[in-house]
Each structure stands twice: as C-alpha cells, then as structure tokens.
Amino acid sequence: xxxxxxxxxxxxxxxxxxxxxxxxxxxxxxxxxxxxxxxxxxxxxxxxxxxxxxxxxxxxxxxxxxxxxxxxxxxxxxxxxxxxxxxxxxxxxxxxxxxxxxxxxxxxxxxxxxxxxxxxxxxxxxxxxxxxxxxxxxxxxxxxxxxxxxxxxxxxxxxxxxxxxxxxxxxxxxxxxxxxxxxxxxxxxxxxxxxxxxxxxxxxxxxxxxxxxxxxxxxxxxxxxxxxxxxxxxxxxxxxxxxxxxxxxxxxxxxxxxxxxxxxxxxxxxxxxxxxxxxxxxxxxxxxxxxxxxxxxxxxx
Ligand SMILES: [Zn+2]
Numbered sequence: 001x002x003x004x005x006x007x008x009x010x011x012x013x014x015x016x017x018x019x020x021x022x023x024x025x026x027x028x029x030x031x032x033x034x035x036x037x038x039x040x041x042x043x044x045x046x047x048x049x050x051x052x053x054x055x056x057x058x059x060x061x062x063x064x065x066x067x068x069x070x071x072x073x074x075x076x077x078x079x080x081x082x083x084x085x086x087x088x089x090x091x092x093x094x095x096x097x098x099x100x101x102x103x104x105x106x107x108x109x110x111x112x113x114x115x116x117x118x119x120x121x122x123x124x125x126x127x128x129x130x131x132x133x134x135x136x137x138x139x140x141x142x143x144x145x146x147x148x149x150x151x152x153x154x155x156x157x158x159x160x161x162x163x164x165x166x167x168x169x170x171x172x173x174x175x176x177x178x179x180x181x182x183x184x185x186x187x188x189x190x191x192x193x194x195x196x197x198x199x200x201x202x203x204x205x206x207x208x209x210x211x212x213x214x215x216x217x218x219x220x221x222x223x224x225x226x227x228x229x230x231x232x233x234x235x236x237x238x239x240x241x242x243x244x245x246x247x248x249x250x251x252x253x254x255x256x257x258x259x260x261x262x263x264x265x266x267x268x269x270x271x272x273x274x275x276x277x278x279x280x281x282x283x284x285x286x287x288x289x290x291x292x293x294x295x296x297x298x299x300x301x
Contacts, residue, residue: 008219009078010064014042014052015181025054025062041068046200047076048181070215077178077202078221081214085178088158089185090136095143099255102142105149106133107250111243115232116153120201120224121175123165126242130249132156137255146190150229154199155186162213171207177224178202199224 016023017032017040028042034054041050042065052065067078075085106113110129118124136142136156157163157177166173180198183189189197203220204213227233 009066009215009221010055011045011052011066011078011221012064012223013045014065015045015048017042017050025064028065029054029056029062043181044076044078045180045198046078046178047074049076051079067215076215077176077200078215078218081216082212084161084212085176086184087161088155088179088183090139090141090144090159091185092140092143094140095145096256098145098147099140099142102144102147102149103137103255106142106152109149109229110246110250111238112229112232113149113153113156114238114246115234116227116229117157119227119233120153120157120177121163121165124163126238126245128160128163129156130246132160133249133255134253135159137253137257141186142255144186144190147186148190150226151189154224154226155189158199165203171205173219174204174206174213176202176204196226199226 013022013024014028015021016028022045023031023042032040042052042054043049044051044065044067051068053068055063055066057063067076070079070081074080075083077085114124114126114129117129133156136159141147141155141159154177158179160177162174162176164172165175178200179189180200183197201220201222201224202218204217205219206213206217
C-alpha cells in the first residue's frame with residue numbers, strides 16, 4: 001500500500017468481523033488467513049465499517065490493521081478527506097435536580113477532572129475548560145441521570161472536537177478525541193453501556209493552507225489509558241490565576257441560564273429561549289474554532 005504515513009495509521013486492535021469482541025492482527029490472520037480478508041474484513045473500531053487490511057512485516061508477521069478505503073464522504077478520522085468526524089452527541093431534556101447534583105459534584109473535583117484532561121492535552125487552557133463546561137450546560141449534559149463523574153474528563157475532551165496542541169510558523173498540531181464506534185451519544189455511555197468504552201486520541205499535523213485535517217494529516221492514533229479522579233496526575237500544578245478564573249466562572253454561573261426562565265420546581269424543563277441562544281452561541285464557537293483553524297492556516301502559509 002503506497003501510503004507515506006502508514007505506520008502512523010496502524011491500529012493494534014480491530015473489531016472482529018462478526019463476533020462482539022476485538023481482535024489483534026495476528027489472531028485475525030490465524031482465524032481468517034490472508035485470502036479471506038476481502039470477504040470478512042475486520043471492522044474499524046472508530047467507524048465500525050468492514051474496512052481494515054492487515055499489515056504484515058517482511059517476515060509475514062502481522063503488525064496491525066490499516067483502513068482500506070478513504071472516501072471523501074467518510075466521517076471516520078482514519079478515512080475522512082474533507083468531512084469532519086461527528087462529535088459525541090448530547091440530546092437531553094433539562095432535569096434540575098440532576099443538573100445541580102452532577103454539576104456540583106464536577107465542580108467539587110474540577111481540579112482532578114482538569115488534571116486528567118491535561119494529561120491527555122497538556123496545552124488545554126482553563127479558557128477551553130470553561131467553554132466546555134458552558135457547552136455542557138447548554139446541551140443539558142449534567143441532566144443525564146446516568147452521568148458518571150469518572151467519564152467526564154473524557155466526555156468533555158470528546159465534546160471539544162479539534163484542540164490545538166502546538167503551533168509554529170509552518171504547521172499546527174491538533175488533537176481530537178473519538179470514542180469507538182459503539183459510542184455515538186452519551187446515552188451509549190450511560191444508558192446502554194455494556195463494556196468499558198475505548199477512546200482514541202487522534203493527532204494531526206497540518207501544513208496545508210486553508211483545509212481542515214484529513215486522514216492524510218494523522219500522525220498518531222492511540223487508545224487513551226483512562227486515569228482515575230482519585231489519582232490525578234497534575235493536581236497541584238494548576239496556576240493560581242487559572243484556578244481563580246474557573247472558580248469565578250462557576251460561582252457566577254450555575255449553568256441554568258437566566259434563573260427567571262427556568263422554574264425551580266420543573267424537573268423536566270427543556271431548553272428555554274435563553275438556553276437556545278446560549279447553545280446557539282456555543283455552536284457558533286465550535287464553528288469559530290474551525291474558521292480560526294482555517295485562518296491560522298492561511299496566516300502561516
Ligand atoms: Zn474507520
């Protein structure tokens with residue numbers, strides 16, 4: 001296969017073609033053989049399509065899987081040429097009791113959450129954390145009755161879409177977090193979950209003017225090793241100014257929009273008009289980051 005960054009796109013494990021478990025490339029070859037690949041391809045863990053080839057070394061030993069097709073309309077990070085992958089979906093009616101309980105629990109341990117997030121993206125700023133919490137407010141993420149605090153660092157990262165890690169005069173490094181293909185919505189995590197989900201960290205390095213990253217820009221796709229809130233890696237390393245900024249945000253904003261808009265005794269309140277506008281502005285923010293990306297690319301040319 002004539003792909004220059006083939007080694008960077010290798011997946012160590014895939015989903016079995018027909019069974020409900022994953023499989024490594026060696027076991028796949030042992031079970032199906034090289035000739036069977038066209039009939040029973042392993043499934044991509046990110047998009048679940050039967051689209052993986054096995055890559056072997058010079059001695060014929062399996063070293064991993066790689067995506068076979070790369071269609072412009074694909075939304076798989078390992079195959080997308082122009083369409084950006086779908087972000088994790090949140091669609092939930094507001095439940096005031098859950099909102100307050102879950103948000104307060106998050107705020108009480110925000111340093112541990114932020115530390116676990118920064119362990120994945122060291123460049124993640126406190127401003128980005130605040131914007132992600134505000135986004136969670138607007139889409140009623142806290143209202144989910146099954147919300148697991150231990151998942152929140154990773155759910156927020158997945159909601160963050162493209163996050164800039166590093167930028168210089170000639171290129172920008174981006175990171176994106178994508179759960180495996182069985183997790184499209186938070187309900188898949190917190191309502192119907194049957195197994196520990198897998199989260200992938202996809203890193204891109206772009207030096208193409210004005211274009212969003214595609215599979216060609218991928219420099220690494222790794223499974224995230226989940227940390228625990230009881231043992232955060234950088235708990236004491238948050239700058240005082242950042243801590244003050246976050247504390248000021250959560251003290252001034254309970255995530256419920258204008259209090260008068262949301263009756264306190266209504267536990268199934270859907271988005272009010274003001275919340276719609278908040279959500280709209282945050283969606284614009286997400287678009288803005290994409291446009292900023294394109295602008296940055298233009299400037300660095
Ligand atoms: Zn895929």
